Structures are given as C-alpha cells and as structure tokens.
Amino acid sequence: MIQNAWLIPVFPLIAFIILLFFGRYLKQKSAYVGITAMALSFILAVLVLFERIGGDTYTNTITWLTFGDSTISMGYEVTALNAMMLIVVTLVSLVVHIFSKEYMHEDDRINVFYSYLGLFSFSMLGLVLAPNILQLFIFWELVGLCSYLLVGFWFFKPEAAAAAKKAFLTTRIGDVGLLIGLVLLFTATGSFEYGEVFAAMEAGLLNGTISEALVTVIAICIFLGAVGKSAQFPLHVWLPDAMEGPTPVSALIHAATMVAAGVYLVGVMYPVFLASNTAMTVVAYTGAITAIFAATIALVNTDIKRILAYSTVSQLGLMILALGTVGYVAGLFHLMTHAFFKALLFLGAGSVIYGLHHRQDIRKMGGLWSRMKVTSITFLIGALAIAGVPPLAGFWSKELVLAAVWYEGDIFLFILAVLTSLLTAFYMFRLFFKAFTGEFRGDHEPHGENSKLMTMPLVVLATLAVVAGFVNTPFGFWLEGFLTEGLNVGYSAHGDAWLIFLSIGIAVAGIALAWAMYYKKSIPEDFLSSKFPGAHKVLLNKYYMDEFYQKAFVLPTVTIGKFFWEVDRSIIDGIVNFVGRSTRNSGRTFAKRHDGQLQTYGLVTIIGGLAVIAVAFVLGGYFG
Amino acid sequence: MVHITFFLALAAILFCIGLYGVLTRRHLVIVLVCVELMLMAVSINLIAFSAIGPSAGIEGQVFTLFIISVAAAEVAVGLAILIALYRNRESIDVIKHDLLRW
Numbered sequence: 001m002i003q004n005a006w007l008i009p010v011f012p013l014i015a016f017i018i019l020l021f022f023g024r025y026l027k028q029k030s031a032y033v034g035i036t037a038m039a040l041s042f043i044l045a046v047l048v049l050f051e052r053i054g055g056d057t058y059t060n061t062i063t064w065l066t067f068g069d070s071t072i073s074m075g076y077e078v079t080a081l082n083a084m085m086l087i088v089v090t091l092v093s094l095v096v097h098i099f100s101k102e103y104m105h106e107d108d109r110i111n112v113f114y115s116y117l118g119l120f121s122f123s124m125l126g127l128v129l130a131p132n133i134l135q136l137f138i139f140w141e142l143v144g145l146c147s148y149l150l151v152g153f154w155f156f157k158p159e160a161a162a163a164a165k166k167a168f169l170t171t172r173i174g175d176v177g178l179l180i181g182l183v184l185l186f187t188a189t190g191s192f193e194y195g196e197v198f199a200a201m202e203a204g205l206l207n208g209t210i211s212e213a214l215v216t217v218i219a220i221c222i223f224l225g226a227v228g229k230s231a232q233f234p235l236h237v238w239l240p241d242a243m244e245g246p247t248p249v250s251a252l253i254h255a256a257t258m259v260a261a262g263v264y265l266v267g268v269m270y271p272v273f274l275a276s277n278t279a280m281t282v283v284a285y286t287g288a289i290t291a292i293f294a295a296t297i298a299l300v301n302t303d304i305k306r307i308l309a310y311s312t313v314s315q316l317g318l319m320i321l322a323l324g325t326v327g328y329v330a331g332l333f334h335l336m337t338h339a340f341f342k343a344l345l346f347l348g349a350g351s352v353i354y355g356l357h358h359r360q361d362i363r364k365m366g367g368l369w370s371r372m373k374v375t376s377i378t379f380l381i382g383a384l385a386i387a388g389v390p391p392l393a394g395f396w397s398k399e400l401v402l403a404a405v406w407y408e409g410d411i412f413l414f415i416l417a418v419l420t421s422l423l424t425a426f427y428m429f430r431l432f433f434k435a436f437t438g439e440f441r442g443d444h445e446p447h448g449e450n451s452k453l454m455t456m457p458l459v460v461l462a463t464l465a466v467v468a469g470f471v472n473t474p475f476g477f478w479l480e481g482f483l484t485e486g487l488n489v490g491y492s493a494h495g496d497a498w499l500i501f502l503s504i505g506i507a508v509a510g511i512a513l514a515w516a517m518y519y520k521k522s523i524p525e526d527f528l529s530s531k532f533p534g535a536h537k538v539l540l541n542k543y544y545m546d547e548f549y550q551k552a553f554v555l556p557t558v559t560i561g562k563f564f565w566e567v568d569r570s571i572i573d574g575i576v577n578f579v580g581r582s583t584r585n586s587g588r589t590f591a592k593r594h595d596g597q598l599q600t601y602g603l604v605t606i607i608g609g610l611a612v613i614a615v616a617f618v619l620g621g622y623f624g
Numbered sequence: 625m626v627h628i629t630f631f632l633a634l635a636a637i638l639f640c641i642g643l644y645g646v647l648t649r650r651h652l653v654i655v656l657v658c659v660e661l662m663l664m665a666v667s668i669n670l671i672a673f674s675a676i677g678p679s680a681g682i683e684g685q686v687f688t689l690f691i692i693s694v695a696a697a698e699v700a701v702g703l704a705i706l707i708a709l710y711r712n713r714e715s716i717d718v719i720k721h722d723l724l725r726w
Binding site for chain 1: 643646647648718719721722723725
C-alpha cells in the first residue's frame with residue numbers, strides 16, 4: 001500500500017478538476033465530491049502510516065531533468081515524519097471539508113470553495129510527500145497560492161482582498177529567502193535530494209569544501225521561508241489579517257496545516273540547522289520572541305478569530321523554539337497536537353460565529369454554554385488542551401517543548417517559554433469565560449446548537465485533542481522512537497518530574513487568573529487598561545507593527561512607485577506623445593495650405609514648376 | 625529686320641501680366657480675361673517663330689487661328705460656368721468659391 005502513497009494527493013486533485021469543470025452544475029453537491037476525495041485520501045494515509053510503522057522509508061523517484069552532472073528527480077517519499085504529517089493533513093482536511101458543507105451552504109460560490117479546498121489539500125499533501133527540496137518548494141508556492149485564494153474568497157469585502165494580498169506578499173519575502181537558500185544549497189552540494197544533500201554537506205564540512213559560514217547562511221535563508229510561512233516575527237503580520245477568510249479555511253490552512261509547513265520545513269532540513277550553531281540560535285530566539293510577542297497581543301484582542309490567530313502564531317513560535325533548542329521531536333510532536341486542538345478551536349469558533357450570524361466580537365457573546373452545548377464542551381476541551389492541562393494532548397507536547405528549552409541551557413529562552421505558556425492558558429480562558437459563560441450580551445440570540453454536520457467534526461477533533469498526546473508520554477516515547485529511528489537529529493530531552501509539575505502549575509495558574517478576572521470578577525476586568533493604559537494601548541495596537549511596516553516599507557515603496565510612474569508618464573510617455581503629436585500637428589499645418597483657393601494652388605503650381613525648371617537647368621548644366 | 629527677341633520679350637511680358645492677373649484678381653471675369661491674355665502671349669510666340677524663326681512657315685499662323693477659335697469657345701463655356709456659379713452662390717468672387725477646401 002505504501003507504494004500507492006502518491007494517490008493520497010491525487011484524490012483531492014481529481015476533486016479539484018471535477019469541481020473546476022462541473023462545479024457550476026453541482027453547486028451544493030460539490031461538498032460530496034470534496035468529502036469523498038478527502039475520505040479516500042485519509043483512509044489511504046492511515047494504511048500508509050501503518051505500513052510505515054511496520055516497515056521502512058519508501059522512496060520512488062523518476063528523473064525529471066538532467067544537465068551536466070546534475071539530475072533533478074521528482075517522485076514521492078514516505079518517511080516517519082511525513083507519514084505523520086499525512087495523517088494530520090488528511091484528517092484535518094477531511095474534518096474541515098465536512099464542517100464546511102453546513103458552514104458555507106449559504107454561499108452560492110460553494111463549488112469554488114470546495115475546488116480551492118481540493119487544490120489546497122493536493123498541494124499540502126504534495127509538499128509533505130516531496131522527496132526533494134525543489135519539489136517541496138513547488139508545492140510550497142502552491143499552498144501559498146491556495147492561501148491567497150481562500151483568504152480572499154470573499155474578495156468583494158475590501159478587507160478580505162487586502163488581507164489576501166498582504167498574506168501573499170508577506171510570505172513572498174520569506175519565499176525569496178527560501179529560494180536563495182535552495183540555490184546556495186544546490187551549488188554547495190550539487191543535489192536537491194534530502195539524503196544526498198545532507199551527506200554531501202557533512203562530507204563537505206569534514207574536508208573543508210563547505211565552510212560553516214556558508215551552512216549558516218543557507219540555514220538562515222531556508223529558515224526565512226519558514227518565518228514567512230509559519231508567521232514568525234517579524235513576518236507574522238499576515239496571519240491575523242488572514243482571518244478575513246472563511247473560518248473553516250482558517251482552521252485548515254492558518255492553524256493546522258499550511259502555517260505548520262514552516263515548522264515541517266525546518267524539521268526536514270534539520271541536519272542543515274544542526275550543522276550551524278548560529279542558525280540554531282537564530283531559530284530559537286525567533287521562535288521565543290514570536291511566542292511571547294503574539295501571546296501578549298492575544299491578551300487584549302476582542303475578535304474571537306484573531307485571538308486564535310495570535311495564539312497560533314504564539315504556538316508556532318513555541319514549535320520553532322523547540323526545534324531551535326534541539327527539540328526535534330518536541331517541535332514536531334507539538335506541531336501534530338497543535339494541529340488537532342487548534343483546528344478544533346477554530347471550528348468551534350466557526351460554529352459560534354455561524355450560530356451568532358457572523359458576529360465575532362467576544363464582548364458581544366457570553367452565556368453560550370447553555371445555548372450551544374456541544375460547541376461549548378468541545379471548545380473547552382480544546383482550550384484545556386492548548387493551556388496544557390493533563391492528560392490532554394497539549395500537555396504532553398508542551399511539556400516536551402519546555403524540557404527541550406530547559407536542557408538547552410538558555411535560561412532566558414526558558415523564561416520566555418514558561419511565560420508564553422502562562423499567557424496561553426490565561427488568554428484562552430479569558431476567551432472561554434467571556435464567550436461561553438455569564439450573560440448573553442449580543443443583540444441577536446443564537447438559534448441554538450448547530451446541526452450534527454457541524455458538531456460531529458468538533459467531537460472528532462475533541463477526541464483527538466484528548467488522546468493524540470498519548471503517543472508520546474513519559475510512560476512510553478513511542479512517537480519519538482518512530483520519528484528519530486535511523487536519524488541523527490541530536491538528543492531528545494525528557495522532562496524531569498519538576499518540569500511536569502511546573503507545566504501543570506503554569507496551566508492552572510493561567511486558568512485560575514482568567515477565572516478570577518472574567519468569571520468570578522474578583523479582579524476587575526479592566527485591570528490592565530485602567531492600571532497600565534499605555535501598555536494596554538500598545539498591545540491593542542499590536543505593538544504598532546502594522547503602522548511601522550506601513551511607514552517603513554509600504555509608504556517608501558509606494559512613493560518610489562509613484563515617482564517612477566511620474567517618470568514613465570512625463571518622460572517616456574512624453575516622448576511617445578511628442579512623436580505622435582508632432583506628426584499630427586505637421587499634418588494640420590500642411591492641411592491648412594489646402595484651402596480650396598484656386599489662386600493659391602495656381603501660385604504653388606507656378607513656384608513648383610519654376611523650381612523644377614531651375615533644378616533641371618542647374619543639374620543640366622545650362623548655367624555654365 | 626526686327627530681331628525675334630523683341631517679339632519674345634513682348635510675349636513674355638504679356639504672359640507674366642496675364643499670369644499675375646490670374647493669380648491675384650478676385651473677379652472671375654478679369655481672371656478669364658487674363659487667361660486670354662496668356663493665350664495671346666503664346667500666340668505671339670507662335671507667329672513670331674513662323675514669320676522669322678529658323679524654320680519659318682505657315683504652320684504657326686494656322687495654329688494661332690485655331691487657338692483664337694478654341695479660346696472663343698473656351699470663353700463661351702467659361703462665361704456659362706460663371707453665370708451658373710453666380711446663380712448658385714450669388715457671387716463671382718474667386719475667394720468665396722472654396723468647395724475643394726479640406
């Protein structure tokens with residue numbers, strides 16, 4: 001079955017093609033096409049995973065291009081890491097496909113929506129299965145395109161169109177870095193295949209043909225791609241805005257799969273990063289700063305989706321931090337668990353938004369617990385999981401991340417990671433208490449719990465958010481054995497007992513604080529805004545990052561653009577217009593001579609005749 | 625014997641007067657008269673050459689007679705056109721007749 005792994009991305013591609021041509025006639029039935037394709041992919045992915053667990057890495061490539069001594073191949077590869085990713089992507093995608101059927105049914109472009117979802121699933125699965133970096137890059141760009149299409153799905157809203165543009169352009173900055181990294185890597189090692197690249201690099205480092213500085217540059221360039229895709233500081237600005245897209249899309253692309261592609265990229269290129277201490281430090285610090293940075297913004301935001309978006313940025317920061325501190329398994333384990341519980345939280349938010357007729361402000365919610373039971377319970381499970389309450393999935397992975405950071409030895413990073421975890425627990429429960437408990441503060445009563453079609457996906461994901469962590473607990477590091485088998489990815493830190501208690505303590509403290517502030521109200525809700533209005537304002541304005549980018553990059557670019565437009569308009573167009581205008585004007589001037597006056601014509605004829613005669617005389621030599 | 629140059633000079637002066645009239649006069653009748661003047665200048669040339677030219681003969685004088693009769697017919701036609709024009713446009717001013725204008 002593992003040799004048929006290439007079929008996994010093909011099913012959604014077929015769905016995409018079918019919907020592309022026949023979607024117009026299928027309309028609401030489009031959902032079935034997409035769901036069927038994803039279900040087939042998921043089943044196949046499960047079979048492939050089981051076969052991979054019992055067997056070996058499977059690679060199948062064909063030669064694509066040959067030039068000089070180099071060949072570029074294309075094909076597919078099933079390693080431990082991408083077998084895991086296949087499950088994550090197909091499962092979340094399937095769940096989102098099912099959820100969207102109800103969520104999007106009022107939209108008469110639902111067929112387009114499903115075709116985009118199919119294209120995205122194809123691209124993401126292709127990215128995961130890629131056996132070389134070049135193929136990964138191709139799919140990497142494809143998922144970026146799908147992200148653009150889906151964020152801008154409601155393109156008639158100006159915010160959505162702007163957000164789509166922003167997402168595309170911001171990630172493009174990272175992609176340029178990635179491309180440069182790939183080219184450097186190819187010139188250094190002469191190959192794109194993972195195995196060959198790593199072997200050539202190791203050999204080159206040993207015999208000195210590849211300098212460590214070059215490896216550092218390559219690693220940082222590749223990391224730039226991850227920074228863009230995984231919304232790391234300072235390129236994180238696109239992800240919160242990407243929430244303008246439909247909520248299922250946010251769950252699939254901007255929480256579980258595409259944004260995790262950056263983490264995945266660092267994961268598959270891990271030997272390159274391990275070879276450079278500088279690069280690892282850059283990775284770790286970027287992750288840590290992003291984690292704390294986004295977590296603080298999430299404290300004050302009031303839009304349910306944006307809080308989750310900042311939470312995603314923060315959690316991705318933790319994964320990157322873990323990878324940067326040699327926590328290979330920790331980072332990827334957190335990637336997997338996060339995919340499940342964050343998709344759950346987003347779909348839960350989608351369910352809430354759908355129930356409240358597309359209102360997203362948590363100040364206008366409240367009291368949803370009694371009105372939307374299933375959504376509330378599953379959302380609570382998701383919130384507990386992300387806060388890191390045992391024995392839910394988030395606890396095991398976050399504890400591993402903290403352990404990785406602790407054993408790296410940088411106390412500053414460790415403090416940041418701990419603080420982030422504390423803030424995560426706090427803002428998630430701030431969101432939970434504000435939206436689901438207390439009095440209903442909205443103006444439009446929800447119509448009760450949504451249909452089974454929307455709640456079943458939540459239940460599935462909630463189950464996973466509970467159990468997904470059990471694959472790697474202190475009682476059995478099964479996932480770690482699976483992922484690191486036959487790989488040299490450094491050591492893996494296992495948490496000591498005190499770390500486990502610390503992470504439980506953090507989660508409980510965060511939840512308790514939120515409970516005191518937003519449920520019990522023993523601490524006033526406006527504690528921050530009244531005591532530290534300055535800090536509150538900075539957080540509310542997202543540290544003025546957007547304003548800064550606007551002034552520092554967008555405005556100069558626009559100014560330069562306007563300048564060149566002016567040059568083009570006045571000088572280039574001026575020349576063209578001058579040629580045209582002078583032709584026209586000379587035509588007009590001569591046309592004036594054509595005045596219909598017989599005598600003018602006669603005069604001209606006589607002068608002309610005389611001139612001809614004069615010329616004939618001169619040339620004919622009559623005047624000596 | 626009078627030298628041929630005097631005849632040719634007279635003819636040239638007449639031709640230039642006629643040409644000047646054709647190009648400058650605004651009255652159509654005067655223009656027609658000037659055209660006649662130019663024809664006569666040509667006729668003088670022909671007669672001069674037939675009388676004292678290098679190959680003198682009768683042909684020049686015969687041609688002149690033809691020219692005079694053709695000119696008479698031409699003037700008749702010209703005047704007819706002129707009258708028709710006047711009926712149409714109520715003017716025989718050359719400047720005002722610019723139908724060929726762009």
